[in-house]
Amino acid sequence: QLQLQESGPGLVKPSETLSLTCTVSGGSISSSGYYWGWIRQTPGKGLEWIGSIHYSGSFYYNPSLKSRVTVPVDTSKNQFSLKLSSVTAADTAVYFCARHSGSYYEIISSWGQGRLVTVSS
Amino acid sequence: QSALTQPASVSGSPGQSITISCTGTSSDVGSYVLVSWYQQHPGKAPKLMIYEGSKRPSGVSNRFSGSKSGTTASLTISGLQAEDEADYYCCSYGGSTPFGVVFGGGTKLTVL
Numbered sequence: 182q183l184q185l186q187e188s189g190p191g192l193v194k195p196s197e198t199l200s201l202t203c204t205v206s207g208g209s210i211s212s213s214g215y216y217w218g219w220i221r222q223t224p225g226k227g228l229e230w231i232g233s234i235h236y237s238g239s240f241y242y243n244p245s246l247k248s249r250v251t252v253p254v255d256t257s258k259n260q261f262s263l264k265l266s267s268v269t270a271a272d273t274a275v276y277f278c279a280r281h282s283g284s285y286y287e288i289i290s291s292w293g294q295g296r297l298v299t300v301s302s
Numbered sequence: 303q304s305a306l307t308q309p310a311s312v313s314g315s316p317g318q319s320i321t322i323s324c325t326g327t328s329s330d331v332g333s334y335v336l337v338s339w340y341q342q343h344p345g346k347a348p349k350l351m352i353y354e355g356s357k358r359p360s361g362v363s364n365r366f367s368g369s370k371s372g373t374t375a376s377l378t379i380s381g382l383q384a385e386d387e388a389d390y391y392c393c394s395y396g397g398s399t400p401f402g403v404v405f406g407g408g409t410k411l412t413v414l
Binding site: 216227228229230233241243244274279283284286287288289290292293294295 | 334336338340345347348350351353354361383391393394395399400401402403404405406407408
């Protein structure tokens with residue numbers, strides 16, 4: 182059974198870079214037909230798609246976060262990551278890694294358990 | 303890509319049916335049958351309940367059904383049970399770019 186697990190610091194200082202890693206088990210990140218991405222959840226803004234990547238390297242980012250986001254993939258480790266730069270308190274959220282499928286990859290068919298990241302000095 | 307609009311809360315008694323609406327625009331919900339619905343219990347990750355408007359993943363109860371009319375998608379839960387109490391989110395392909403999803407603000411379902 183496919184499992185996704187987020188890892189990384191739970192506390193990040195303002196203006197620094199938030200870095201999280203998602204480890205995929207029970208399946209290969211190199212499987213065709215899927216994108217792998219990040220979604221965050223805040224009490225105020227609900228669920229927000231951040232960005233997603235295909236094992237081939239093709240990627241898409243939310244236009245509102247595009248200037249600060251990268252989603253690298255490491256197929257040898259069956260992992261992908263999130264790097265969000267210049268963070269502020271508004272980036273405090275639970276960050277989920279996820280697998281996308283469907284015609285436009287609009288189906289989020291698997292989710293990690295989530296990682297709470299707080300931005301504070 | 304604007305967020306989809308859902309009611310903040312709905313409620314129903316055990317055994318009853320409820321419907322949660324999700325309103326988008328002609329660019330997203332109105333143009334594609336690509337709406338999915340997620341159930342989220344407190345402290346847990348969302349769980350896929352409906353995809354492509356009305357399809358259920360394996361293992362999801364047939365008490366959950368989805369539909370769409372115009373720019374509004376709907377999730378109906380029949381025969382309400384206590385364990386259905388959760389937050390529900392709709393999600394749609396955004397339509398304006400080759401890739402991207404937009405979510406609804408979420409609806410809190412209370413089983414009375």
